[in-house]
Amino acid sequence: MSPSGKTISVIVLSYLLFGLFNLFQFGQFVVPVTYNALVVFVITCAAFIPNRKQLKTVHALFFMSASLGFMLHPFLWEIFLSQEQQFSLFDNTVFDVLKIIQCVILTTFFLMVSYNKEENKLKIEWLIPALLSAGCLFNPPMWYVALLFILSGLSAFYTLRRRTIGTDVLMNVLVGTGVIYLISIFYY
DSSP states (O other): OOHHHHHHHHHHHHHHHHHHHHHHHHSSOOOOGGGHHHHHHHHHHHHHTTTGGGOOHHHHHHHHHHHHHHHHOHHHHHHHSOHHHHHHHHTSHHHHHHHHHHHHHHHHHHHHHHEETTTTEEOHHHHHHHHHHHHGGGOOOHHHHHHHHHHHHHHHHHHHHHTSSOSOHHHHHHHHHHHHHHHHHTTO
16 A cells, blocks of 8 residues: 555544544544545645645646645634634635635546546546536535535545556545545534
Protein backbone atom coordinates (compact mmCIF):
# COMPACT_ATOMS: atom_id res chain seq x y z
CA MET A 1 0.00 0.00 0.00
CA SER A 2 1.28 3.45 -0.86
CA PRO A 3 2.02 6.02 1.86
CA SER A 4 -0.99 8.11 0.81
CA GLY A 5 -3.16 4.98 0.96
CA LYS A 6 -1.94 4.34 4.50
CA THR A 7 -2.70 7.93 5.49
CA ILE A 8 -6.20 7.69 4.05
CA SER A 9 -6.73 4.40 5.89
CA VAL A 10 -5.67 5.99 9.19
CA ILE A 11 -8.07 8.93 8.67
CA VAL A 12 -10.98 6.63 7.78
CA LEU A 13 -10.23 4.31 10.71
CA SER A 14 -10.06 7.22 13.16
CA TYR A 15 -13.46 8.38 11.86
CA LEU A 16 -14.83 4.88 12.42
CA LEU A 17 -13.19 4.60 15.85
CA PHE A 18 -14.83 7.87 16.90
CA GLY A 19 -18.22 6.27 16.21
CA LEU A 20 -17.24 3.03 17.94
CA PHE A 21 -15.97 4.94 20.99
CA ASN A 22 -19.36 6.64 21.26
CA LEU A 23 -21.07 3.27 20.83
CA PHE A 24 -19.22 1.78 23.77
CA GLN A 25 -19.44 4.88 25.96
CA PHE A 26 -23.00 6.10 25.26
CA GLY A 27 -24.64 3.09 23.61
CA GLN A 28 -25.06 4.84 20.23
CA PHE A 29 -22.94 4.73 17.09
CA VAL A 30 -22.45 8.43 16.40
CA VAL A 31 -19.90 9.75 13.90
CA PRO A 32 -19.20 13.43 13.20
CA VAL A 33 -21.50 13.58 10.15
CA THR A 34 -21.56 17.36 10.09
CA TYR A 35 -17.80 17.38 9.56
CA ASN A 36 -17.74 15.20 6.44
CA ALA A 37 -16.61 18.11 4.25
CA LEU A 38 -13.67 18.71 6.58
CA VAL A 39 -12.72 15.02 6.57
CA VAL A 40 -12.87 14.94 2.76
CA PHE A 41 -10.60 18.00 2.64
CA VAL A 42 -8.13 16.39 5.05
CA ILE A 43 -8.13 13.14 3.03
CA THR A 44 -7.57 15.08 -0.19
CA CYS A 45 -4.73 17.14 1.26
CA ALA A 46 -3.11 14.09 2.87
CA ALA A 47 -3.07 12.28 -0.46
CA PHE A 48 -2.38 15.10 -2.90
CA ILE A 49 0.38 17.04 -1.10
CA PRO A 50 2.95 14.19 -1.13
CA ASN A 51 2.10 13.43 -4.78
CA ARG A 52 1.84 17.01 -6.03
CA LYS A 53 4.27 16.45 -8.91
CA GLN A 54 2.04 13.77 -10.46
CA LEU A 55 -1.26 15.66 -10.23
CA LYS A 56 -3.28 16.42 -13.33
CA THR A 57 -6.28 18.61 -14.11
CA VAL A 58 -8.67 15.96 -12.80
CA HIS A 59 -6.90 15.95 -9.45
CA ALA A 60 -6.99 19.74 -9.30
CA LEU A 61 -10.75 19.74 -9.91
CA PHE A 62 -11.38 17.39 -7.00
CA PHE A 63 -9.03 19.42 -4.80
CA MET A 64 -10.89 22.63 -5.73
CA SER A 65 -14.22 20.97 -4.89
CA ALA A 66 -12.90 19.75 -1.53
CA SER A 67 -11.40 23.19 -0.81
CA LEU A 68 -14.67 24.94 -1.56
CA GLY A 69 -16.48 22.47 0.70
CA PHE A 70 -14.00 23.31 3.46
CA MET A 71 -14.33 27.07 2.95
CA LEU A 72 -18.13 26.90 2.94
CA HIS A 73 -18.32 24.80 6.09
CA PRO A 74 -19.73 26.70 9.09
CA PHE A 75 -17.07 25.26 11.42
CA LEU A 76 -14.40 27.42 9.81
CA TRP A 77 -16.45 30.59 10.22
CA GLU A 78 -17.40 29.81 13.85
CA ILE A 79 -13.77 30.27 14.79
CA PHE A 80 -13.50 33.83 13.50
CA LEU A 81 -17.00 35.33 13.60
CA SER A 82 -19.68 35.92 16.21
CA GLN A 83 -23.10 34.38 15.79
CA GLU A 84 -24.71 37.57 14.42
CA GLN A 85 -21.91 37.98 11.89
CA GLN A 86 -22.33 34.37 10.83
CA PHE A 87 -26.06 34.82 10.23
CA SER A 88 -25.45 37.87 8.08
CA LEU A 89 -22.64 36.06 6.22
CA PHE A 90 -24.69 32.94 5.50
CA ASP A 91 -27.64 35.04 4.30
CA ASN A 92 -25.39 36.45 1.59
CA THR A 93 -25.80 35.04 -1.91
CA VAL A 94 -22.04 34.58 -2.29
CA PHE A 95 -22.23 31.31 -0.37
CA ASP A 96 -25.00 30.05 -2.67
CA VAL A 97 -22.99 30.97 -5.75
CA LEU A 98 -19.89 29.24 -4.34
CA LYS A 99 -21.98 26.12 -3.59
CA ILE A 100 -23.20 26.11 -7.20
CA ILE A 101 -19.61 26.50 -8.42
CA GLN A 102 -18.60 23.59 -6.19
CA CYS A 103 -21.34 21.39 -7.72
CA VAL A 104 -20.31 22.39 -11.26
CA ILE A 105 -16.66 21.59 -10.48
CA LEU A 106 -17.69 18.23 -9.02
CA THR A 107 -19.82 17.44 -12.09
CA THR A 108 -16.94 18.40 -14.40
CA PHE A 109 -14.60 16.22 -12.35
CA PHE A 110 -16.83 13.15 -12.66
CA LEU A 111 -17.37 13.78 -16.37
CA MET A 112 -13.61 13.98 -16.92
CA VAL A 113 -13.10 10.75 -14.98
CA SER A 114 -15.86 8.98 -16.92
CA TYR A 115 -14.30 9.62 -20.33
CA ASN A 116 -10.98 8.11 -21.42
CA LYS A 117 -9.37 10.24 -24.15
CA GLU A 118 -6.70 7.73 -25.15
CA GLU A 119 -9.15 4.95 -25.88
CA ASN A 120 -12.05 7.25 -26.83
CA LYS A 121 -14.20 5.28 -24.44
CA LEU A 122 -16.92 6.13 -21.93
CA LYS A 123 -16.73 4.31 -18.59
CA ILE A 124 -20.23 3.47 -17.39
CA GLU A 125 -19.13 2.98 -13.77
CA TRP A 126 -18.23 6.69 -13.63
CA LEU A 127 -21.22 7.98 -15.58
CA ILE A 128 -23.65 7.32 -12.71
CA PRO A 129 -21.71 9.50 -10.21
CA ALA A 130 -21.41 12.15 -12.95
CA LEU A 131 -25.18 12.25 -13.37
CA LEU A 132 -25.73 12.26 -9.59
CA SER A 133 -23.28 15.13 -9.15
CA ALA A 134 -25.22 17.12 -11.76
CA GLY A 135 -28.29 16.54 -9.58
CA CYS A 136 -26.53 18.32 -6.69
CA LEU A 137 -27.34 21.58 -8.46
CA PHE A 138 -30.98 21.13 -7.51
CA ASN A 139 -30.27 21.44 -3.77
CA PRO A 140 -30.67 17.81 -2.73
CA PRO A 141 -30.94 16.59 0.82
CA MET A 142 -27.86 15.34 2.64
CA TRP A 143 -28.50 11.67 1.84
CA TYR A 144 -28.20 12.45 -1.86
CA VAL A 145 -24.66 13.80 -1.48
CA ALA A 146 -23.78 10.78 0.68
CA LEU A 147 -25.15 8.46 -2.02
CA LEU A 148 -23.07 10.28 -4.64
CA PHE A 149 -19.82 9.73 -2.75
CA ILE A 150 -20.71 6.15 -1.80
CA LEU A 151 -21.29 5.32 -5.47
CA SER A 152 -18.11 7.11 -6.51
CA GLY A 153 -16.18 5.14 -3.87
CA LEU A 154 -17.65 1.90 -5.21
CA SER A 155 -16.76 2.96 -8.76
CA ALA A 156 -13.20 3.73 -7.67
CA PHE A 157 -12.94 0.39 -5.89
CA TYR A 158 -14.24 -1.37 -9.01
CA THR A 159 -11.76 0.53 -11.18
CA LEU A 160 -8.86 -0.37 -8.86
CA ARG A 161 -9.91 -4.01 -8.83
CA ARG A 162 -10.00 -4.13 -12.63
CA ARG A 163 -6.54 -2.55 -12.58
CA THR A 164 -7.47 -0.27 -15.44
CA ILE A 165 -5.53 2.67 -14.07
CA GLY A 166 -3.24 1.19 -11.46
CA THR A 167 -3.04 2.63 -7.98
CA ASP A 168 -3.83 6.24 -8.64
CA VAL A 169 -3.97 8.56 -5.65
CA LEU A 170 -7.31 9.90 -6.82
CA MET A 171 -8.92 6.46 -6.67
CA ASN A 172 -7.63 6.00 -3.11
CA VAL A 173 -9.14 9.36 -2.15
CA LEU A 174 -12.49 8.46 -3.69
CA VAL A 175 -12.56 5.07 -1.96
CA GLY A 176 -11.75 6.77 1.36
CA THR A 177 -14.41 9.41 0.79
CA GLY A 178 -16.94 6.74 -0.12
CA VAL A 179 -16.19 4.83 3.07
CA ILE A 180 -16.57 8.00 5.17
CA TYR A 181 -19.99 8.66 3.72
CA LEU A 182 -20.95 4.98 4.01
CA ILE A 183 -20.07 5.06 7.70
CA SER A 184 -21.97 8.30 8.21
CA ILE A 185 -25.10 6.97 6.48
CA PHE A 186 -25.64 4.69 9.52
CA TYR A 187 -26.19 7.79 11.62
CA TYR A 188 -29.16 8.91 9.53
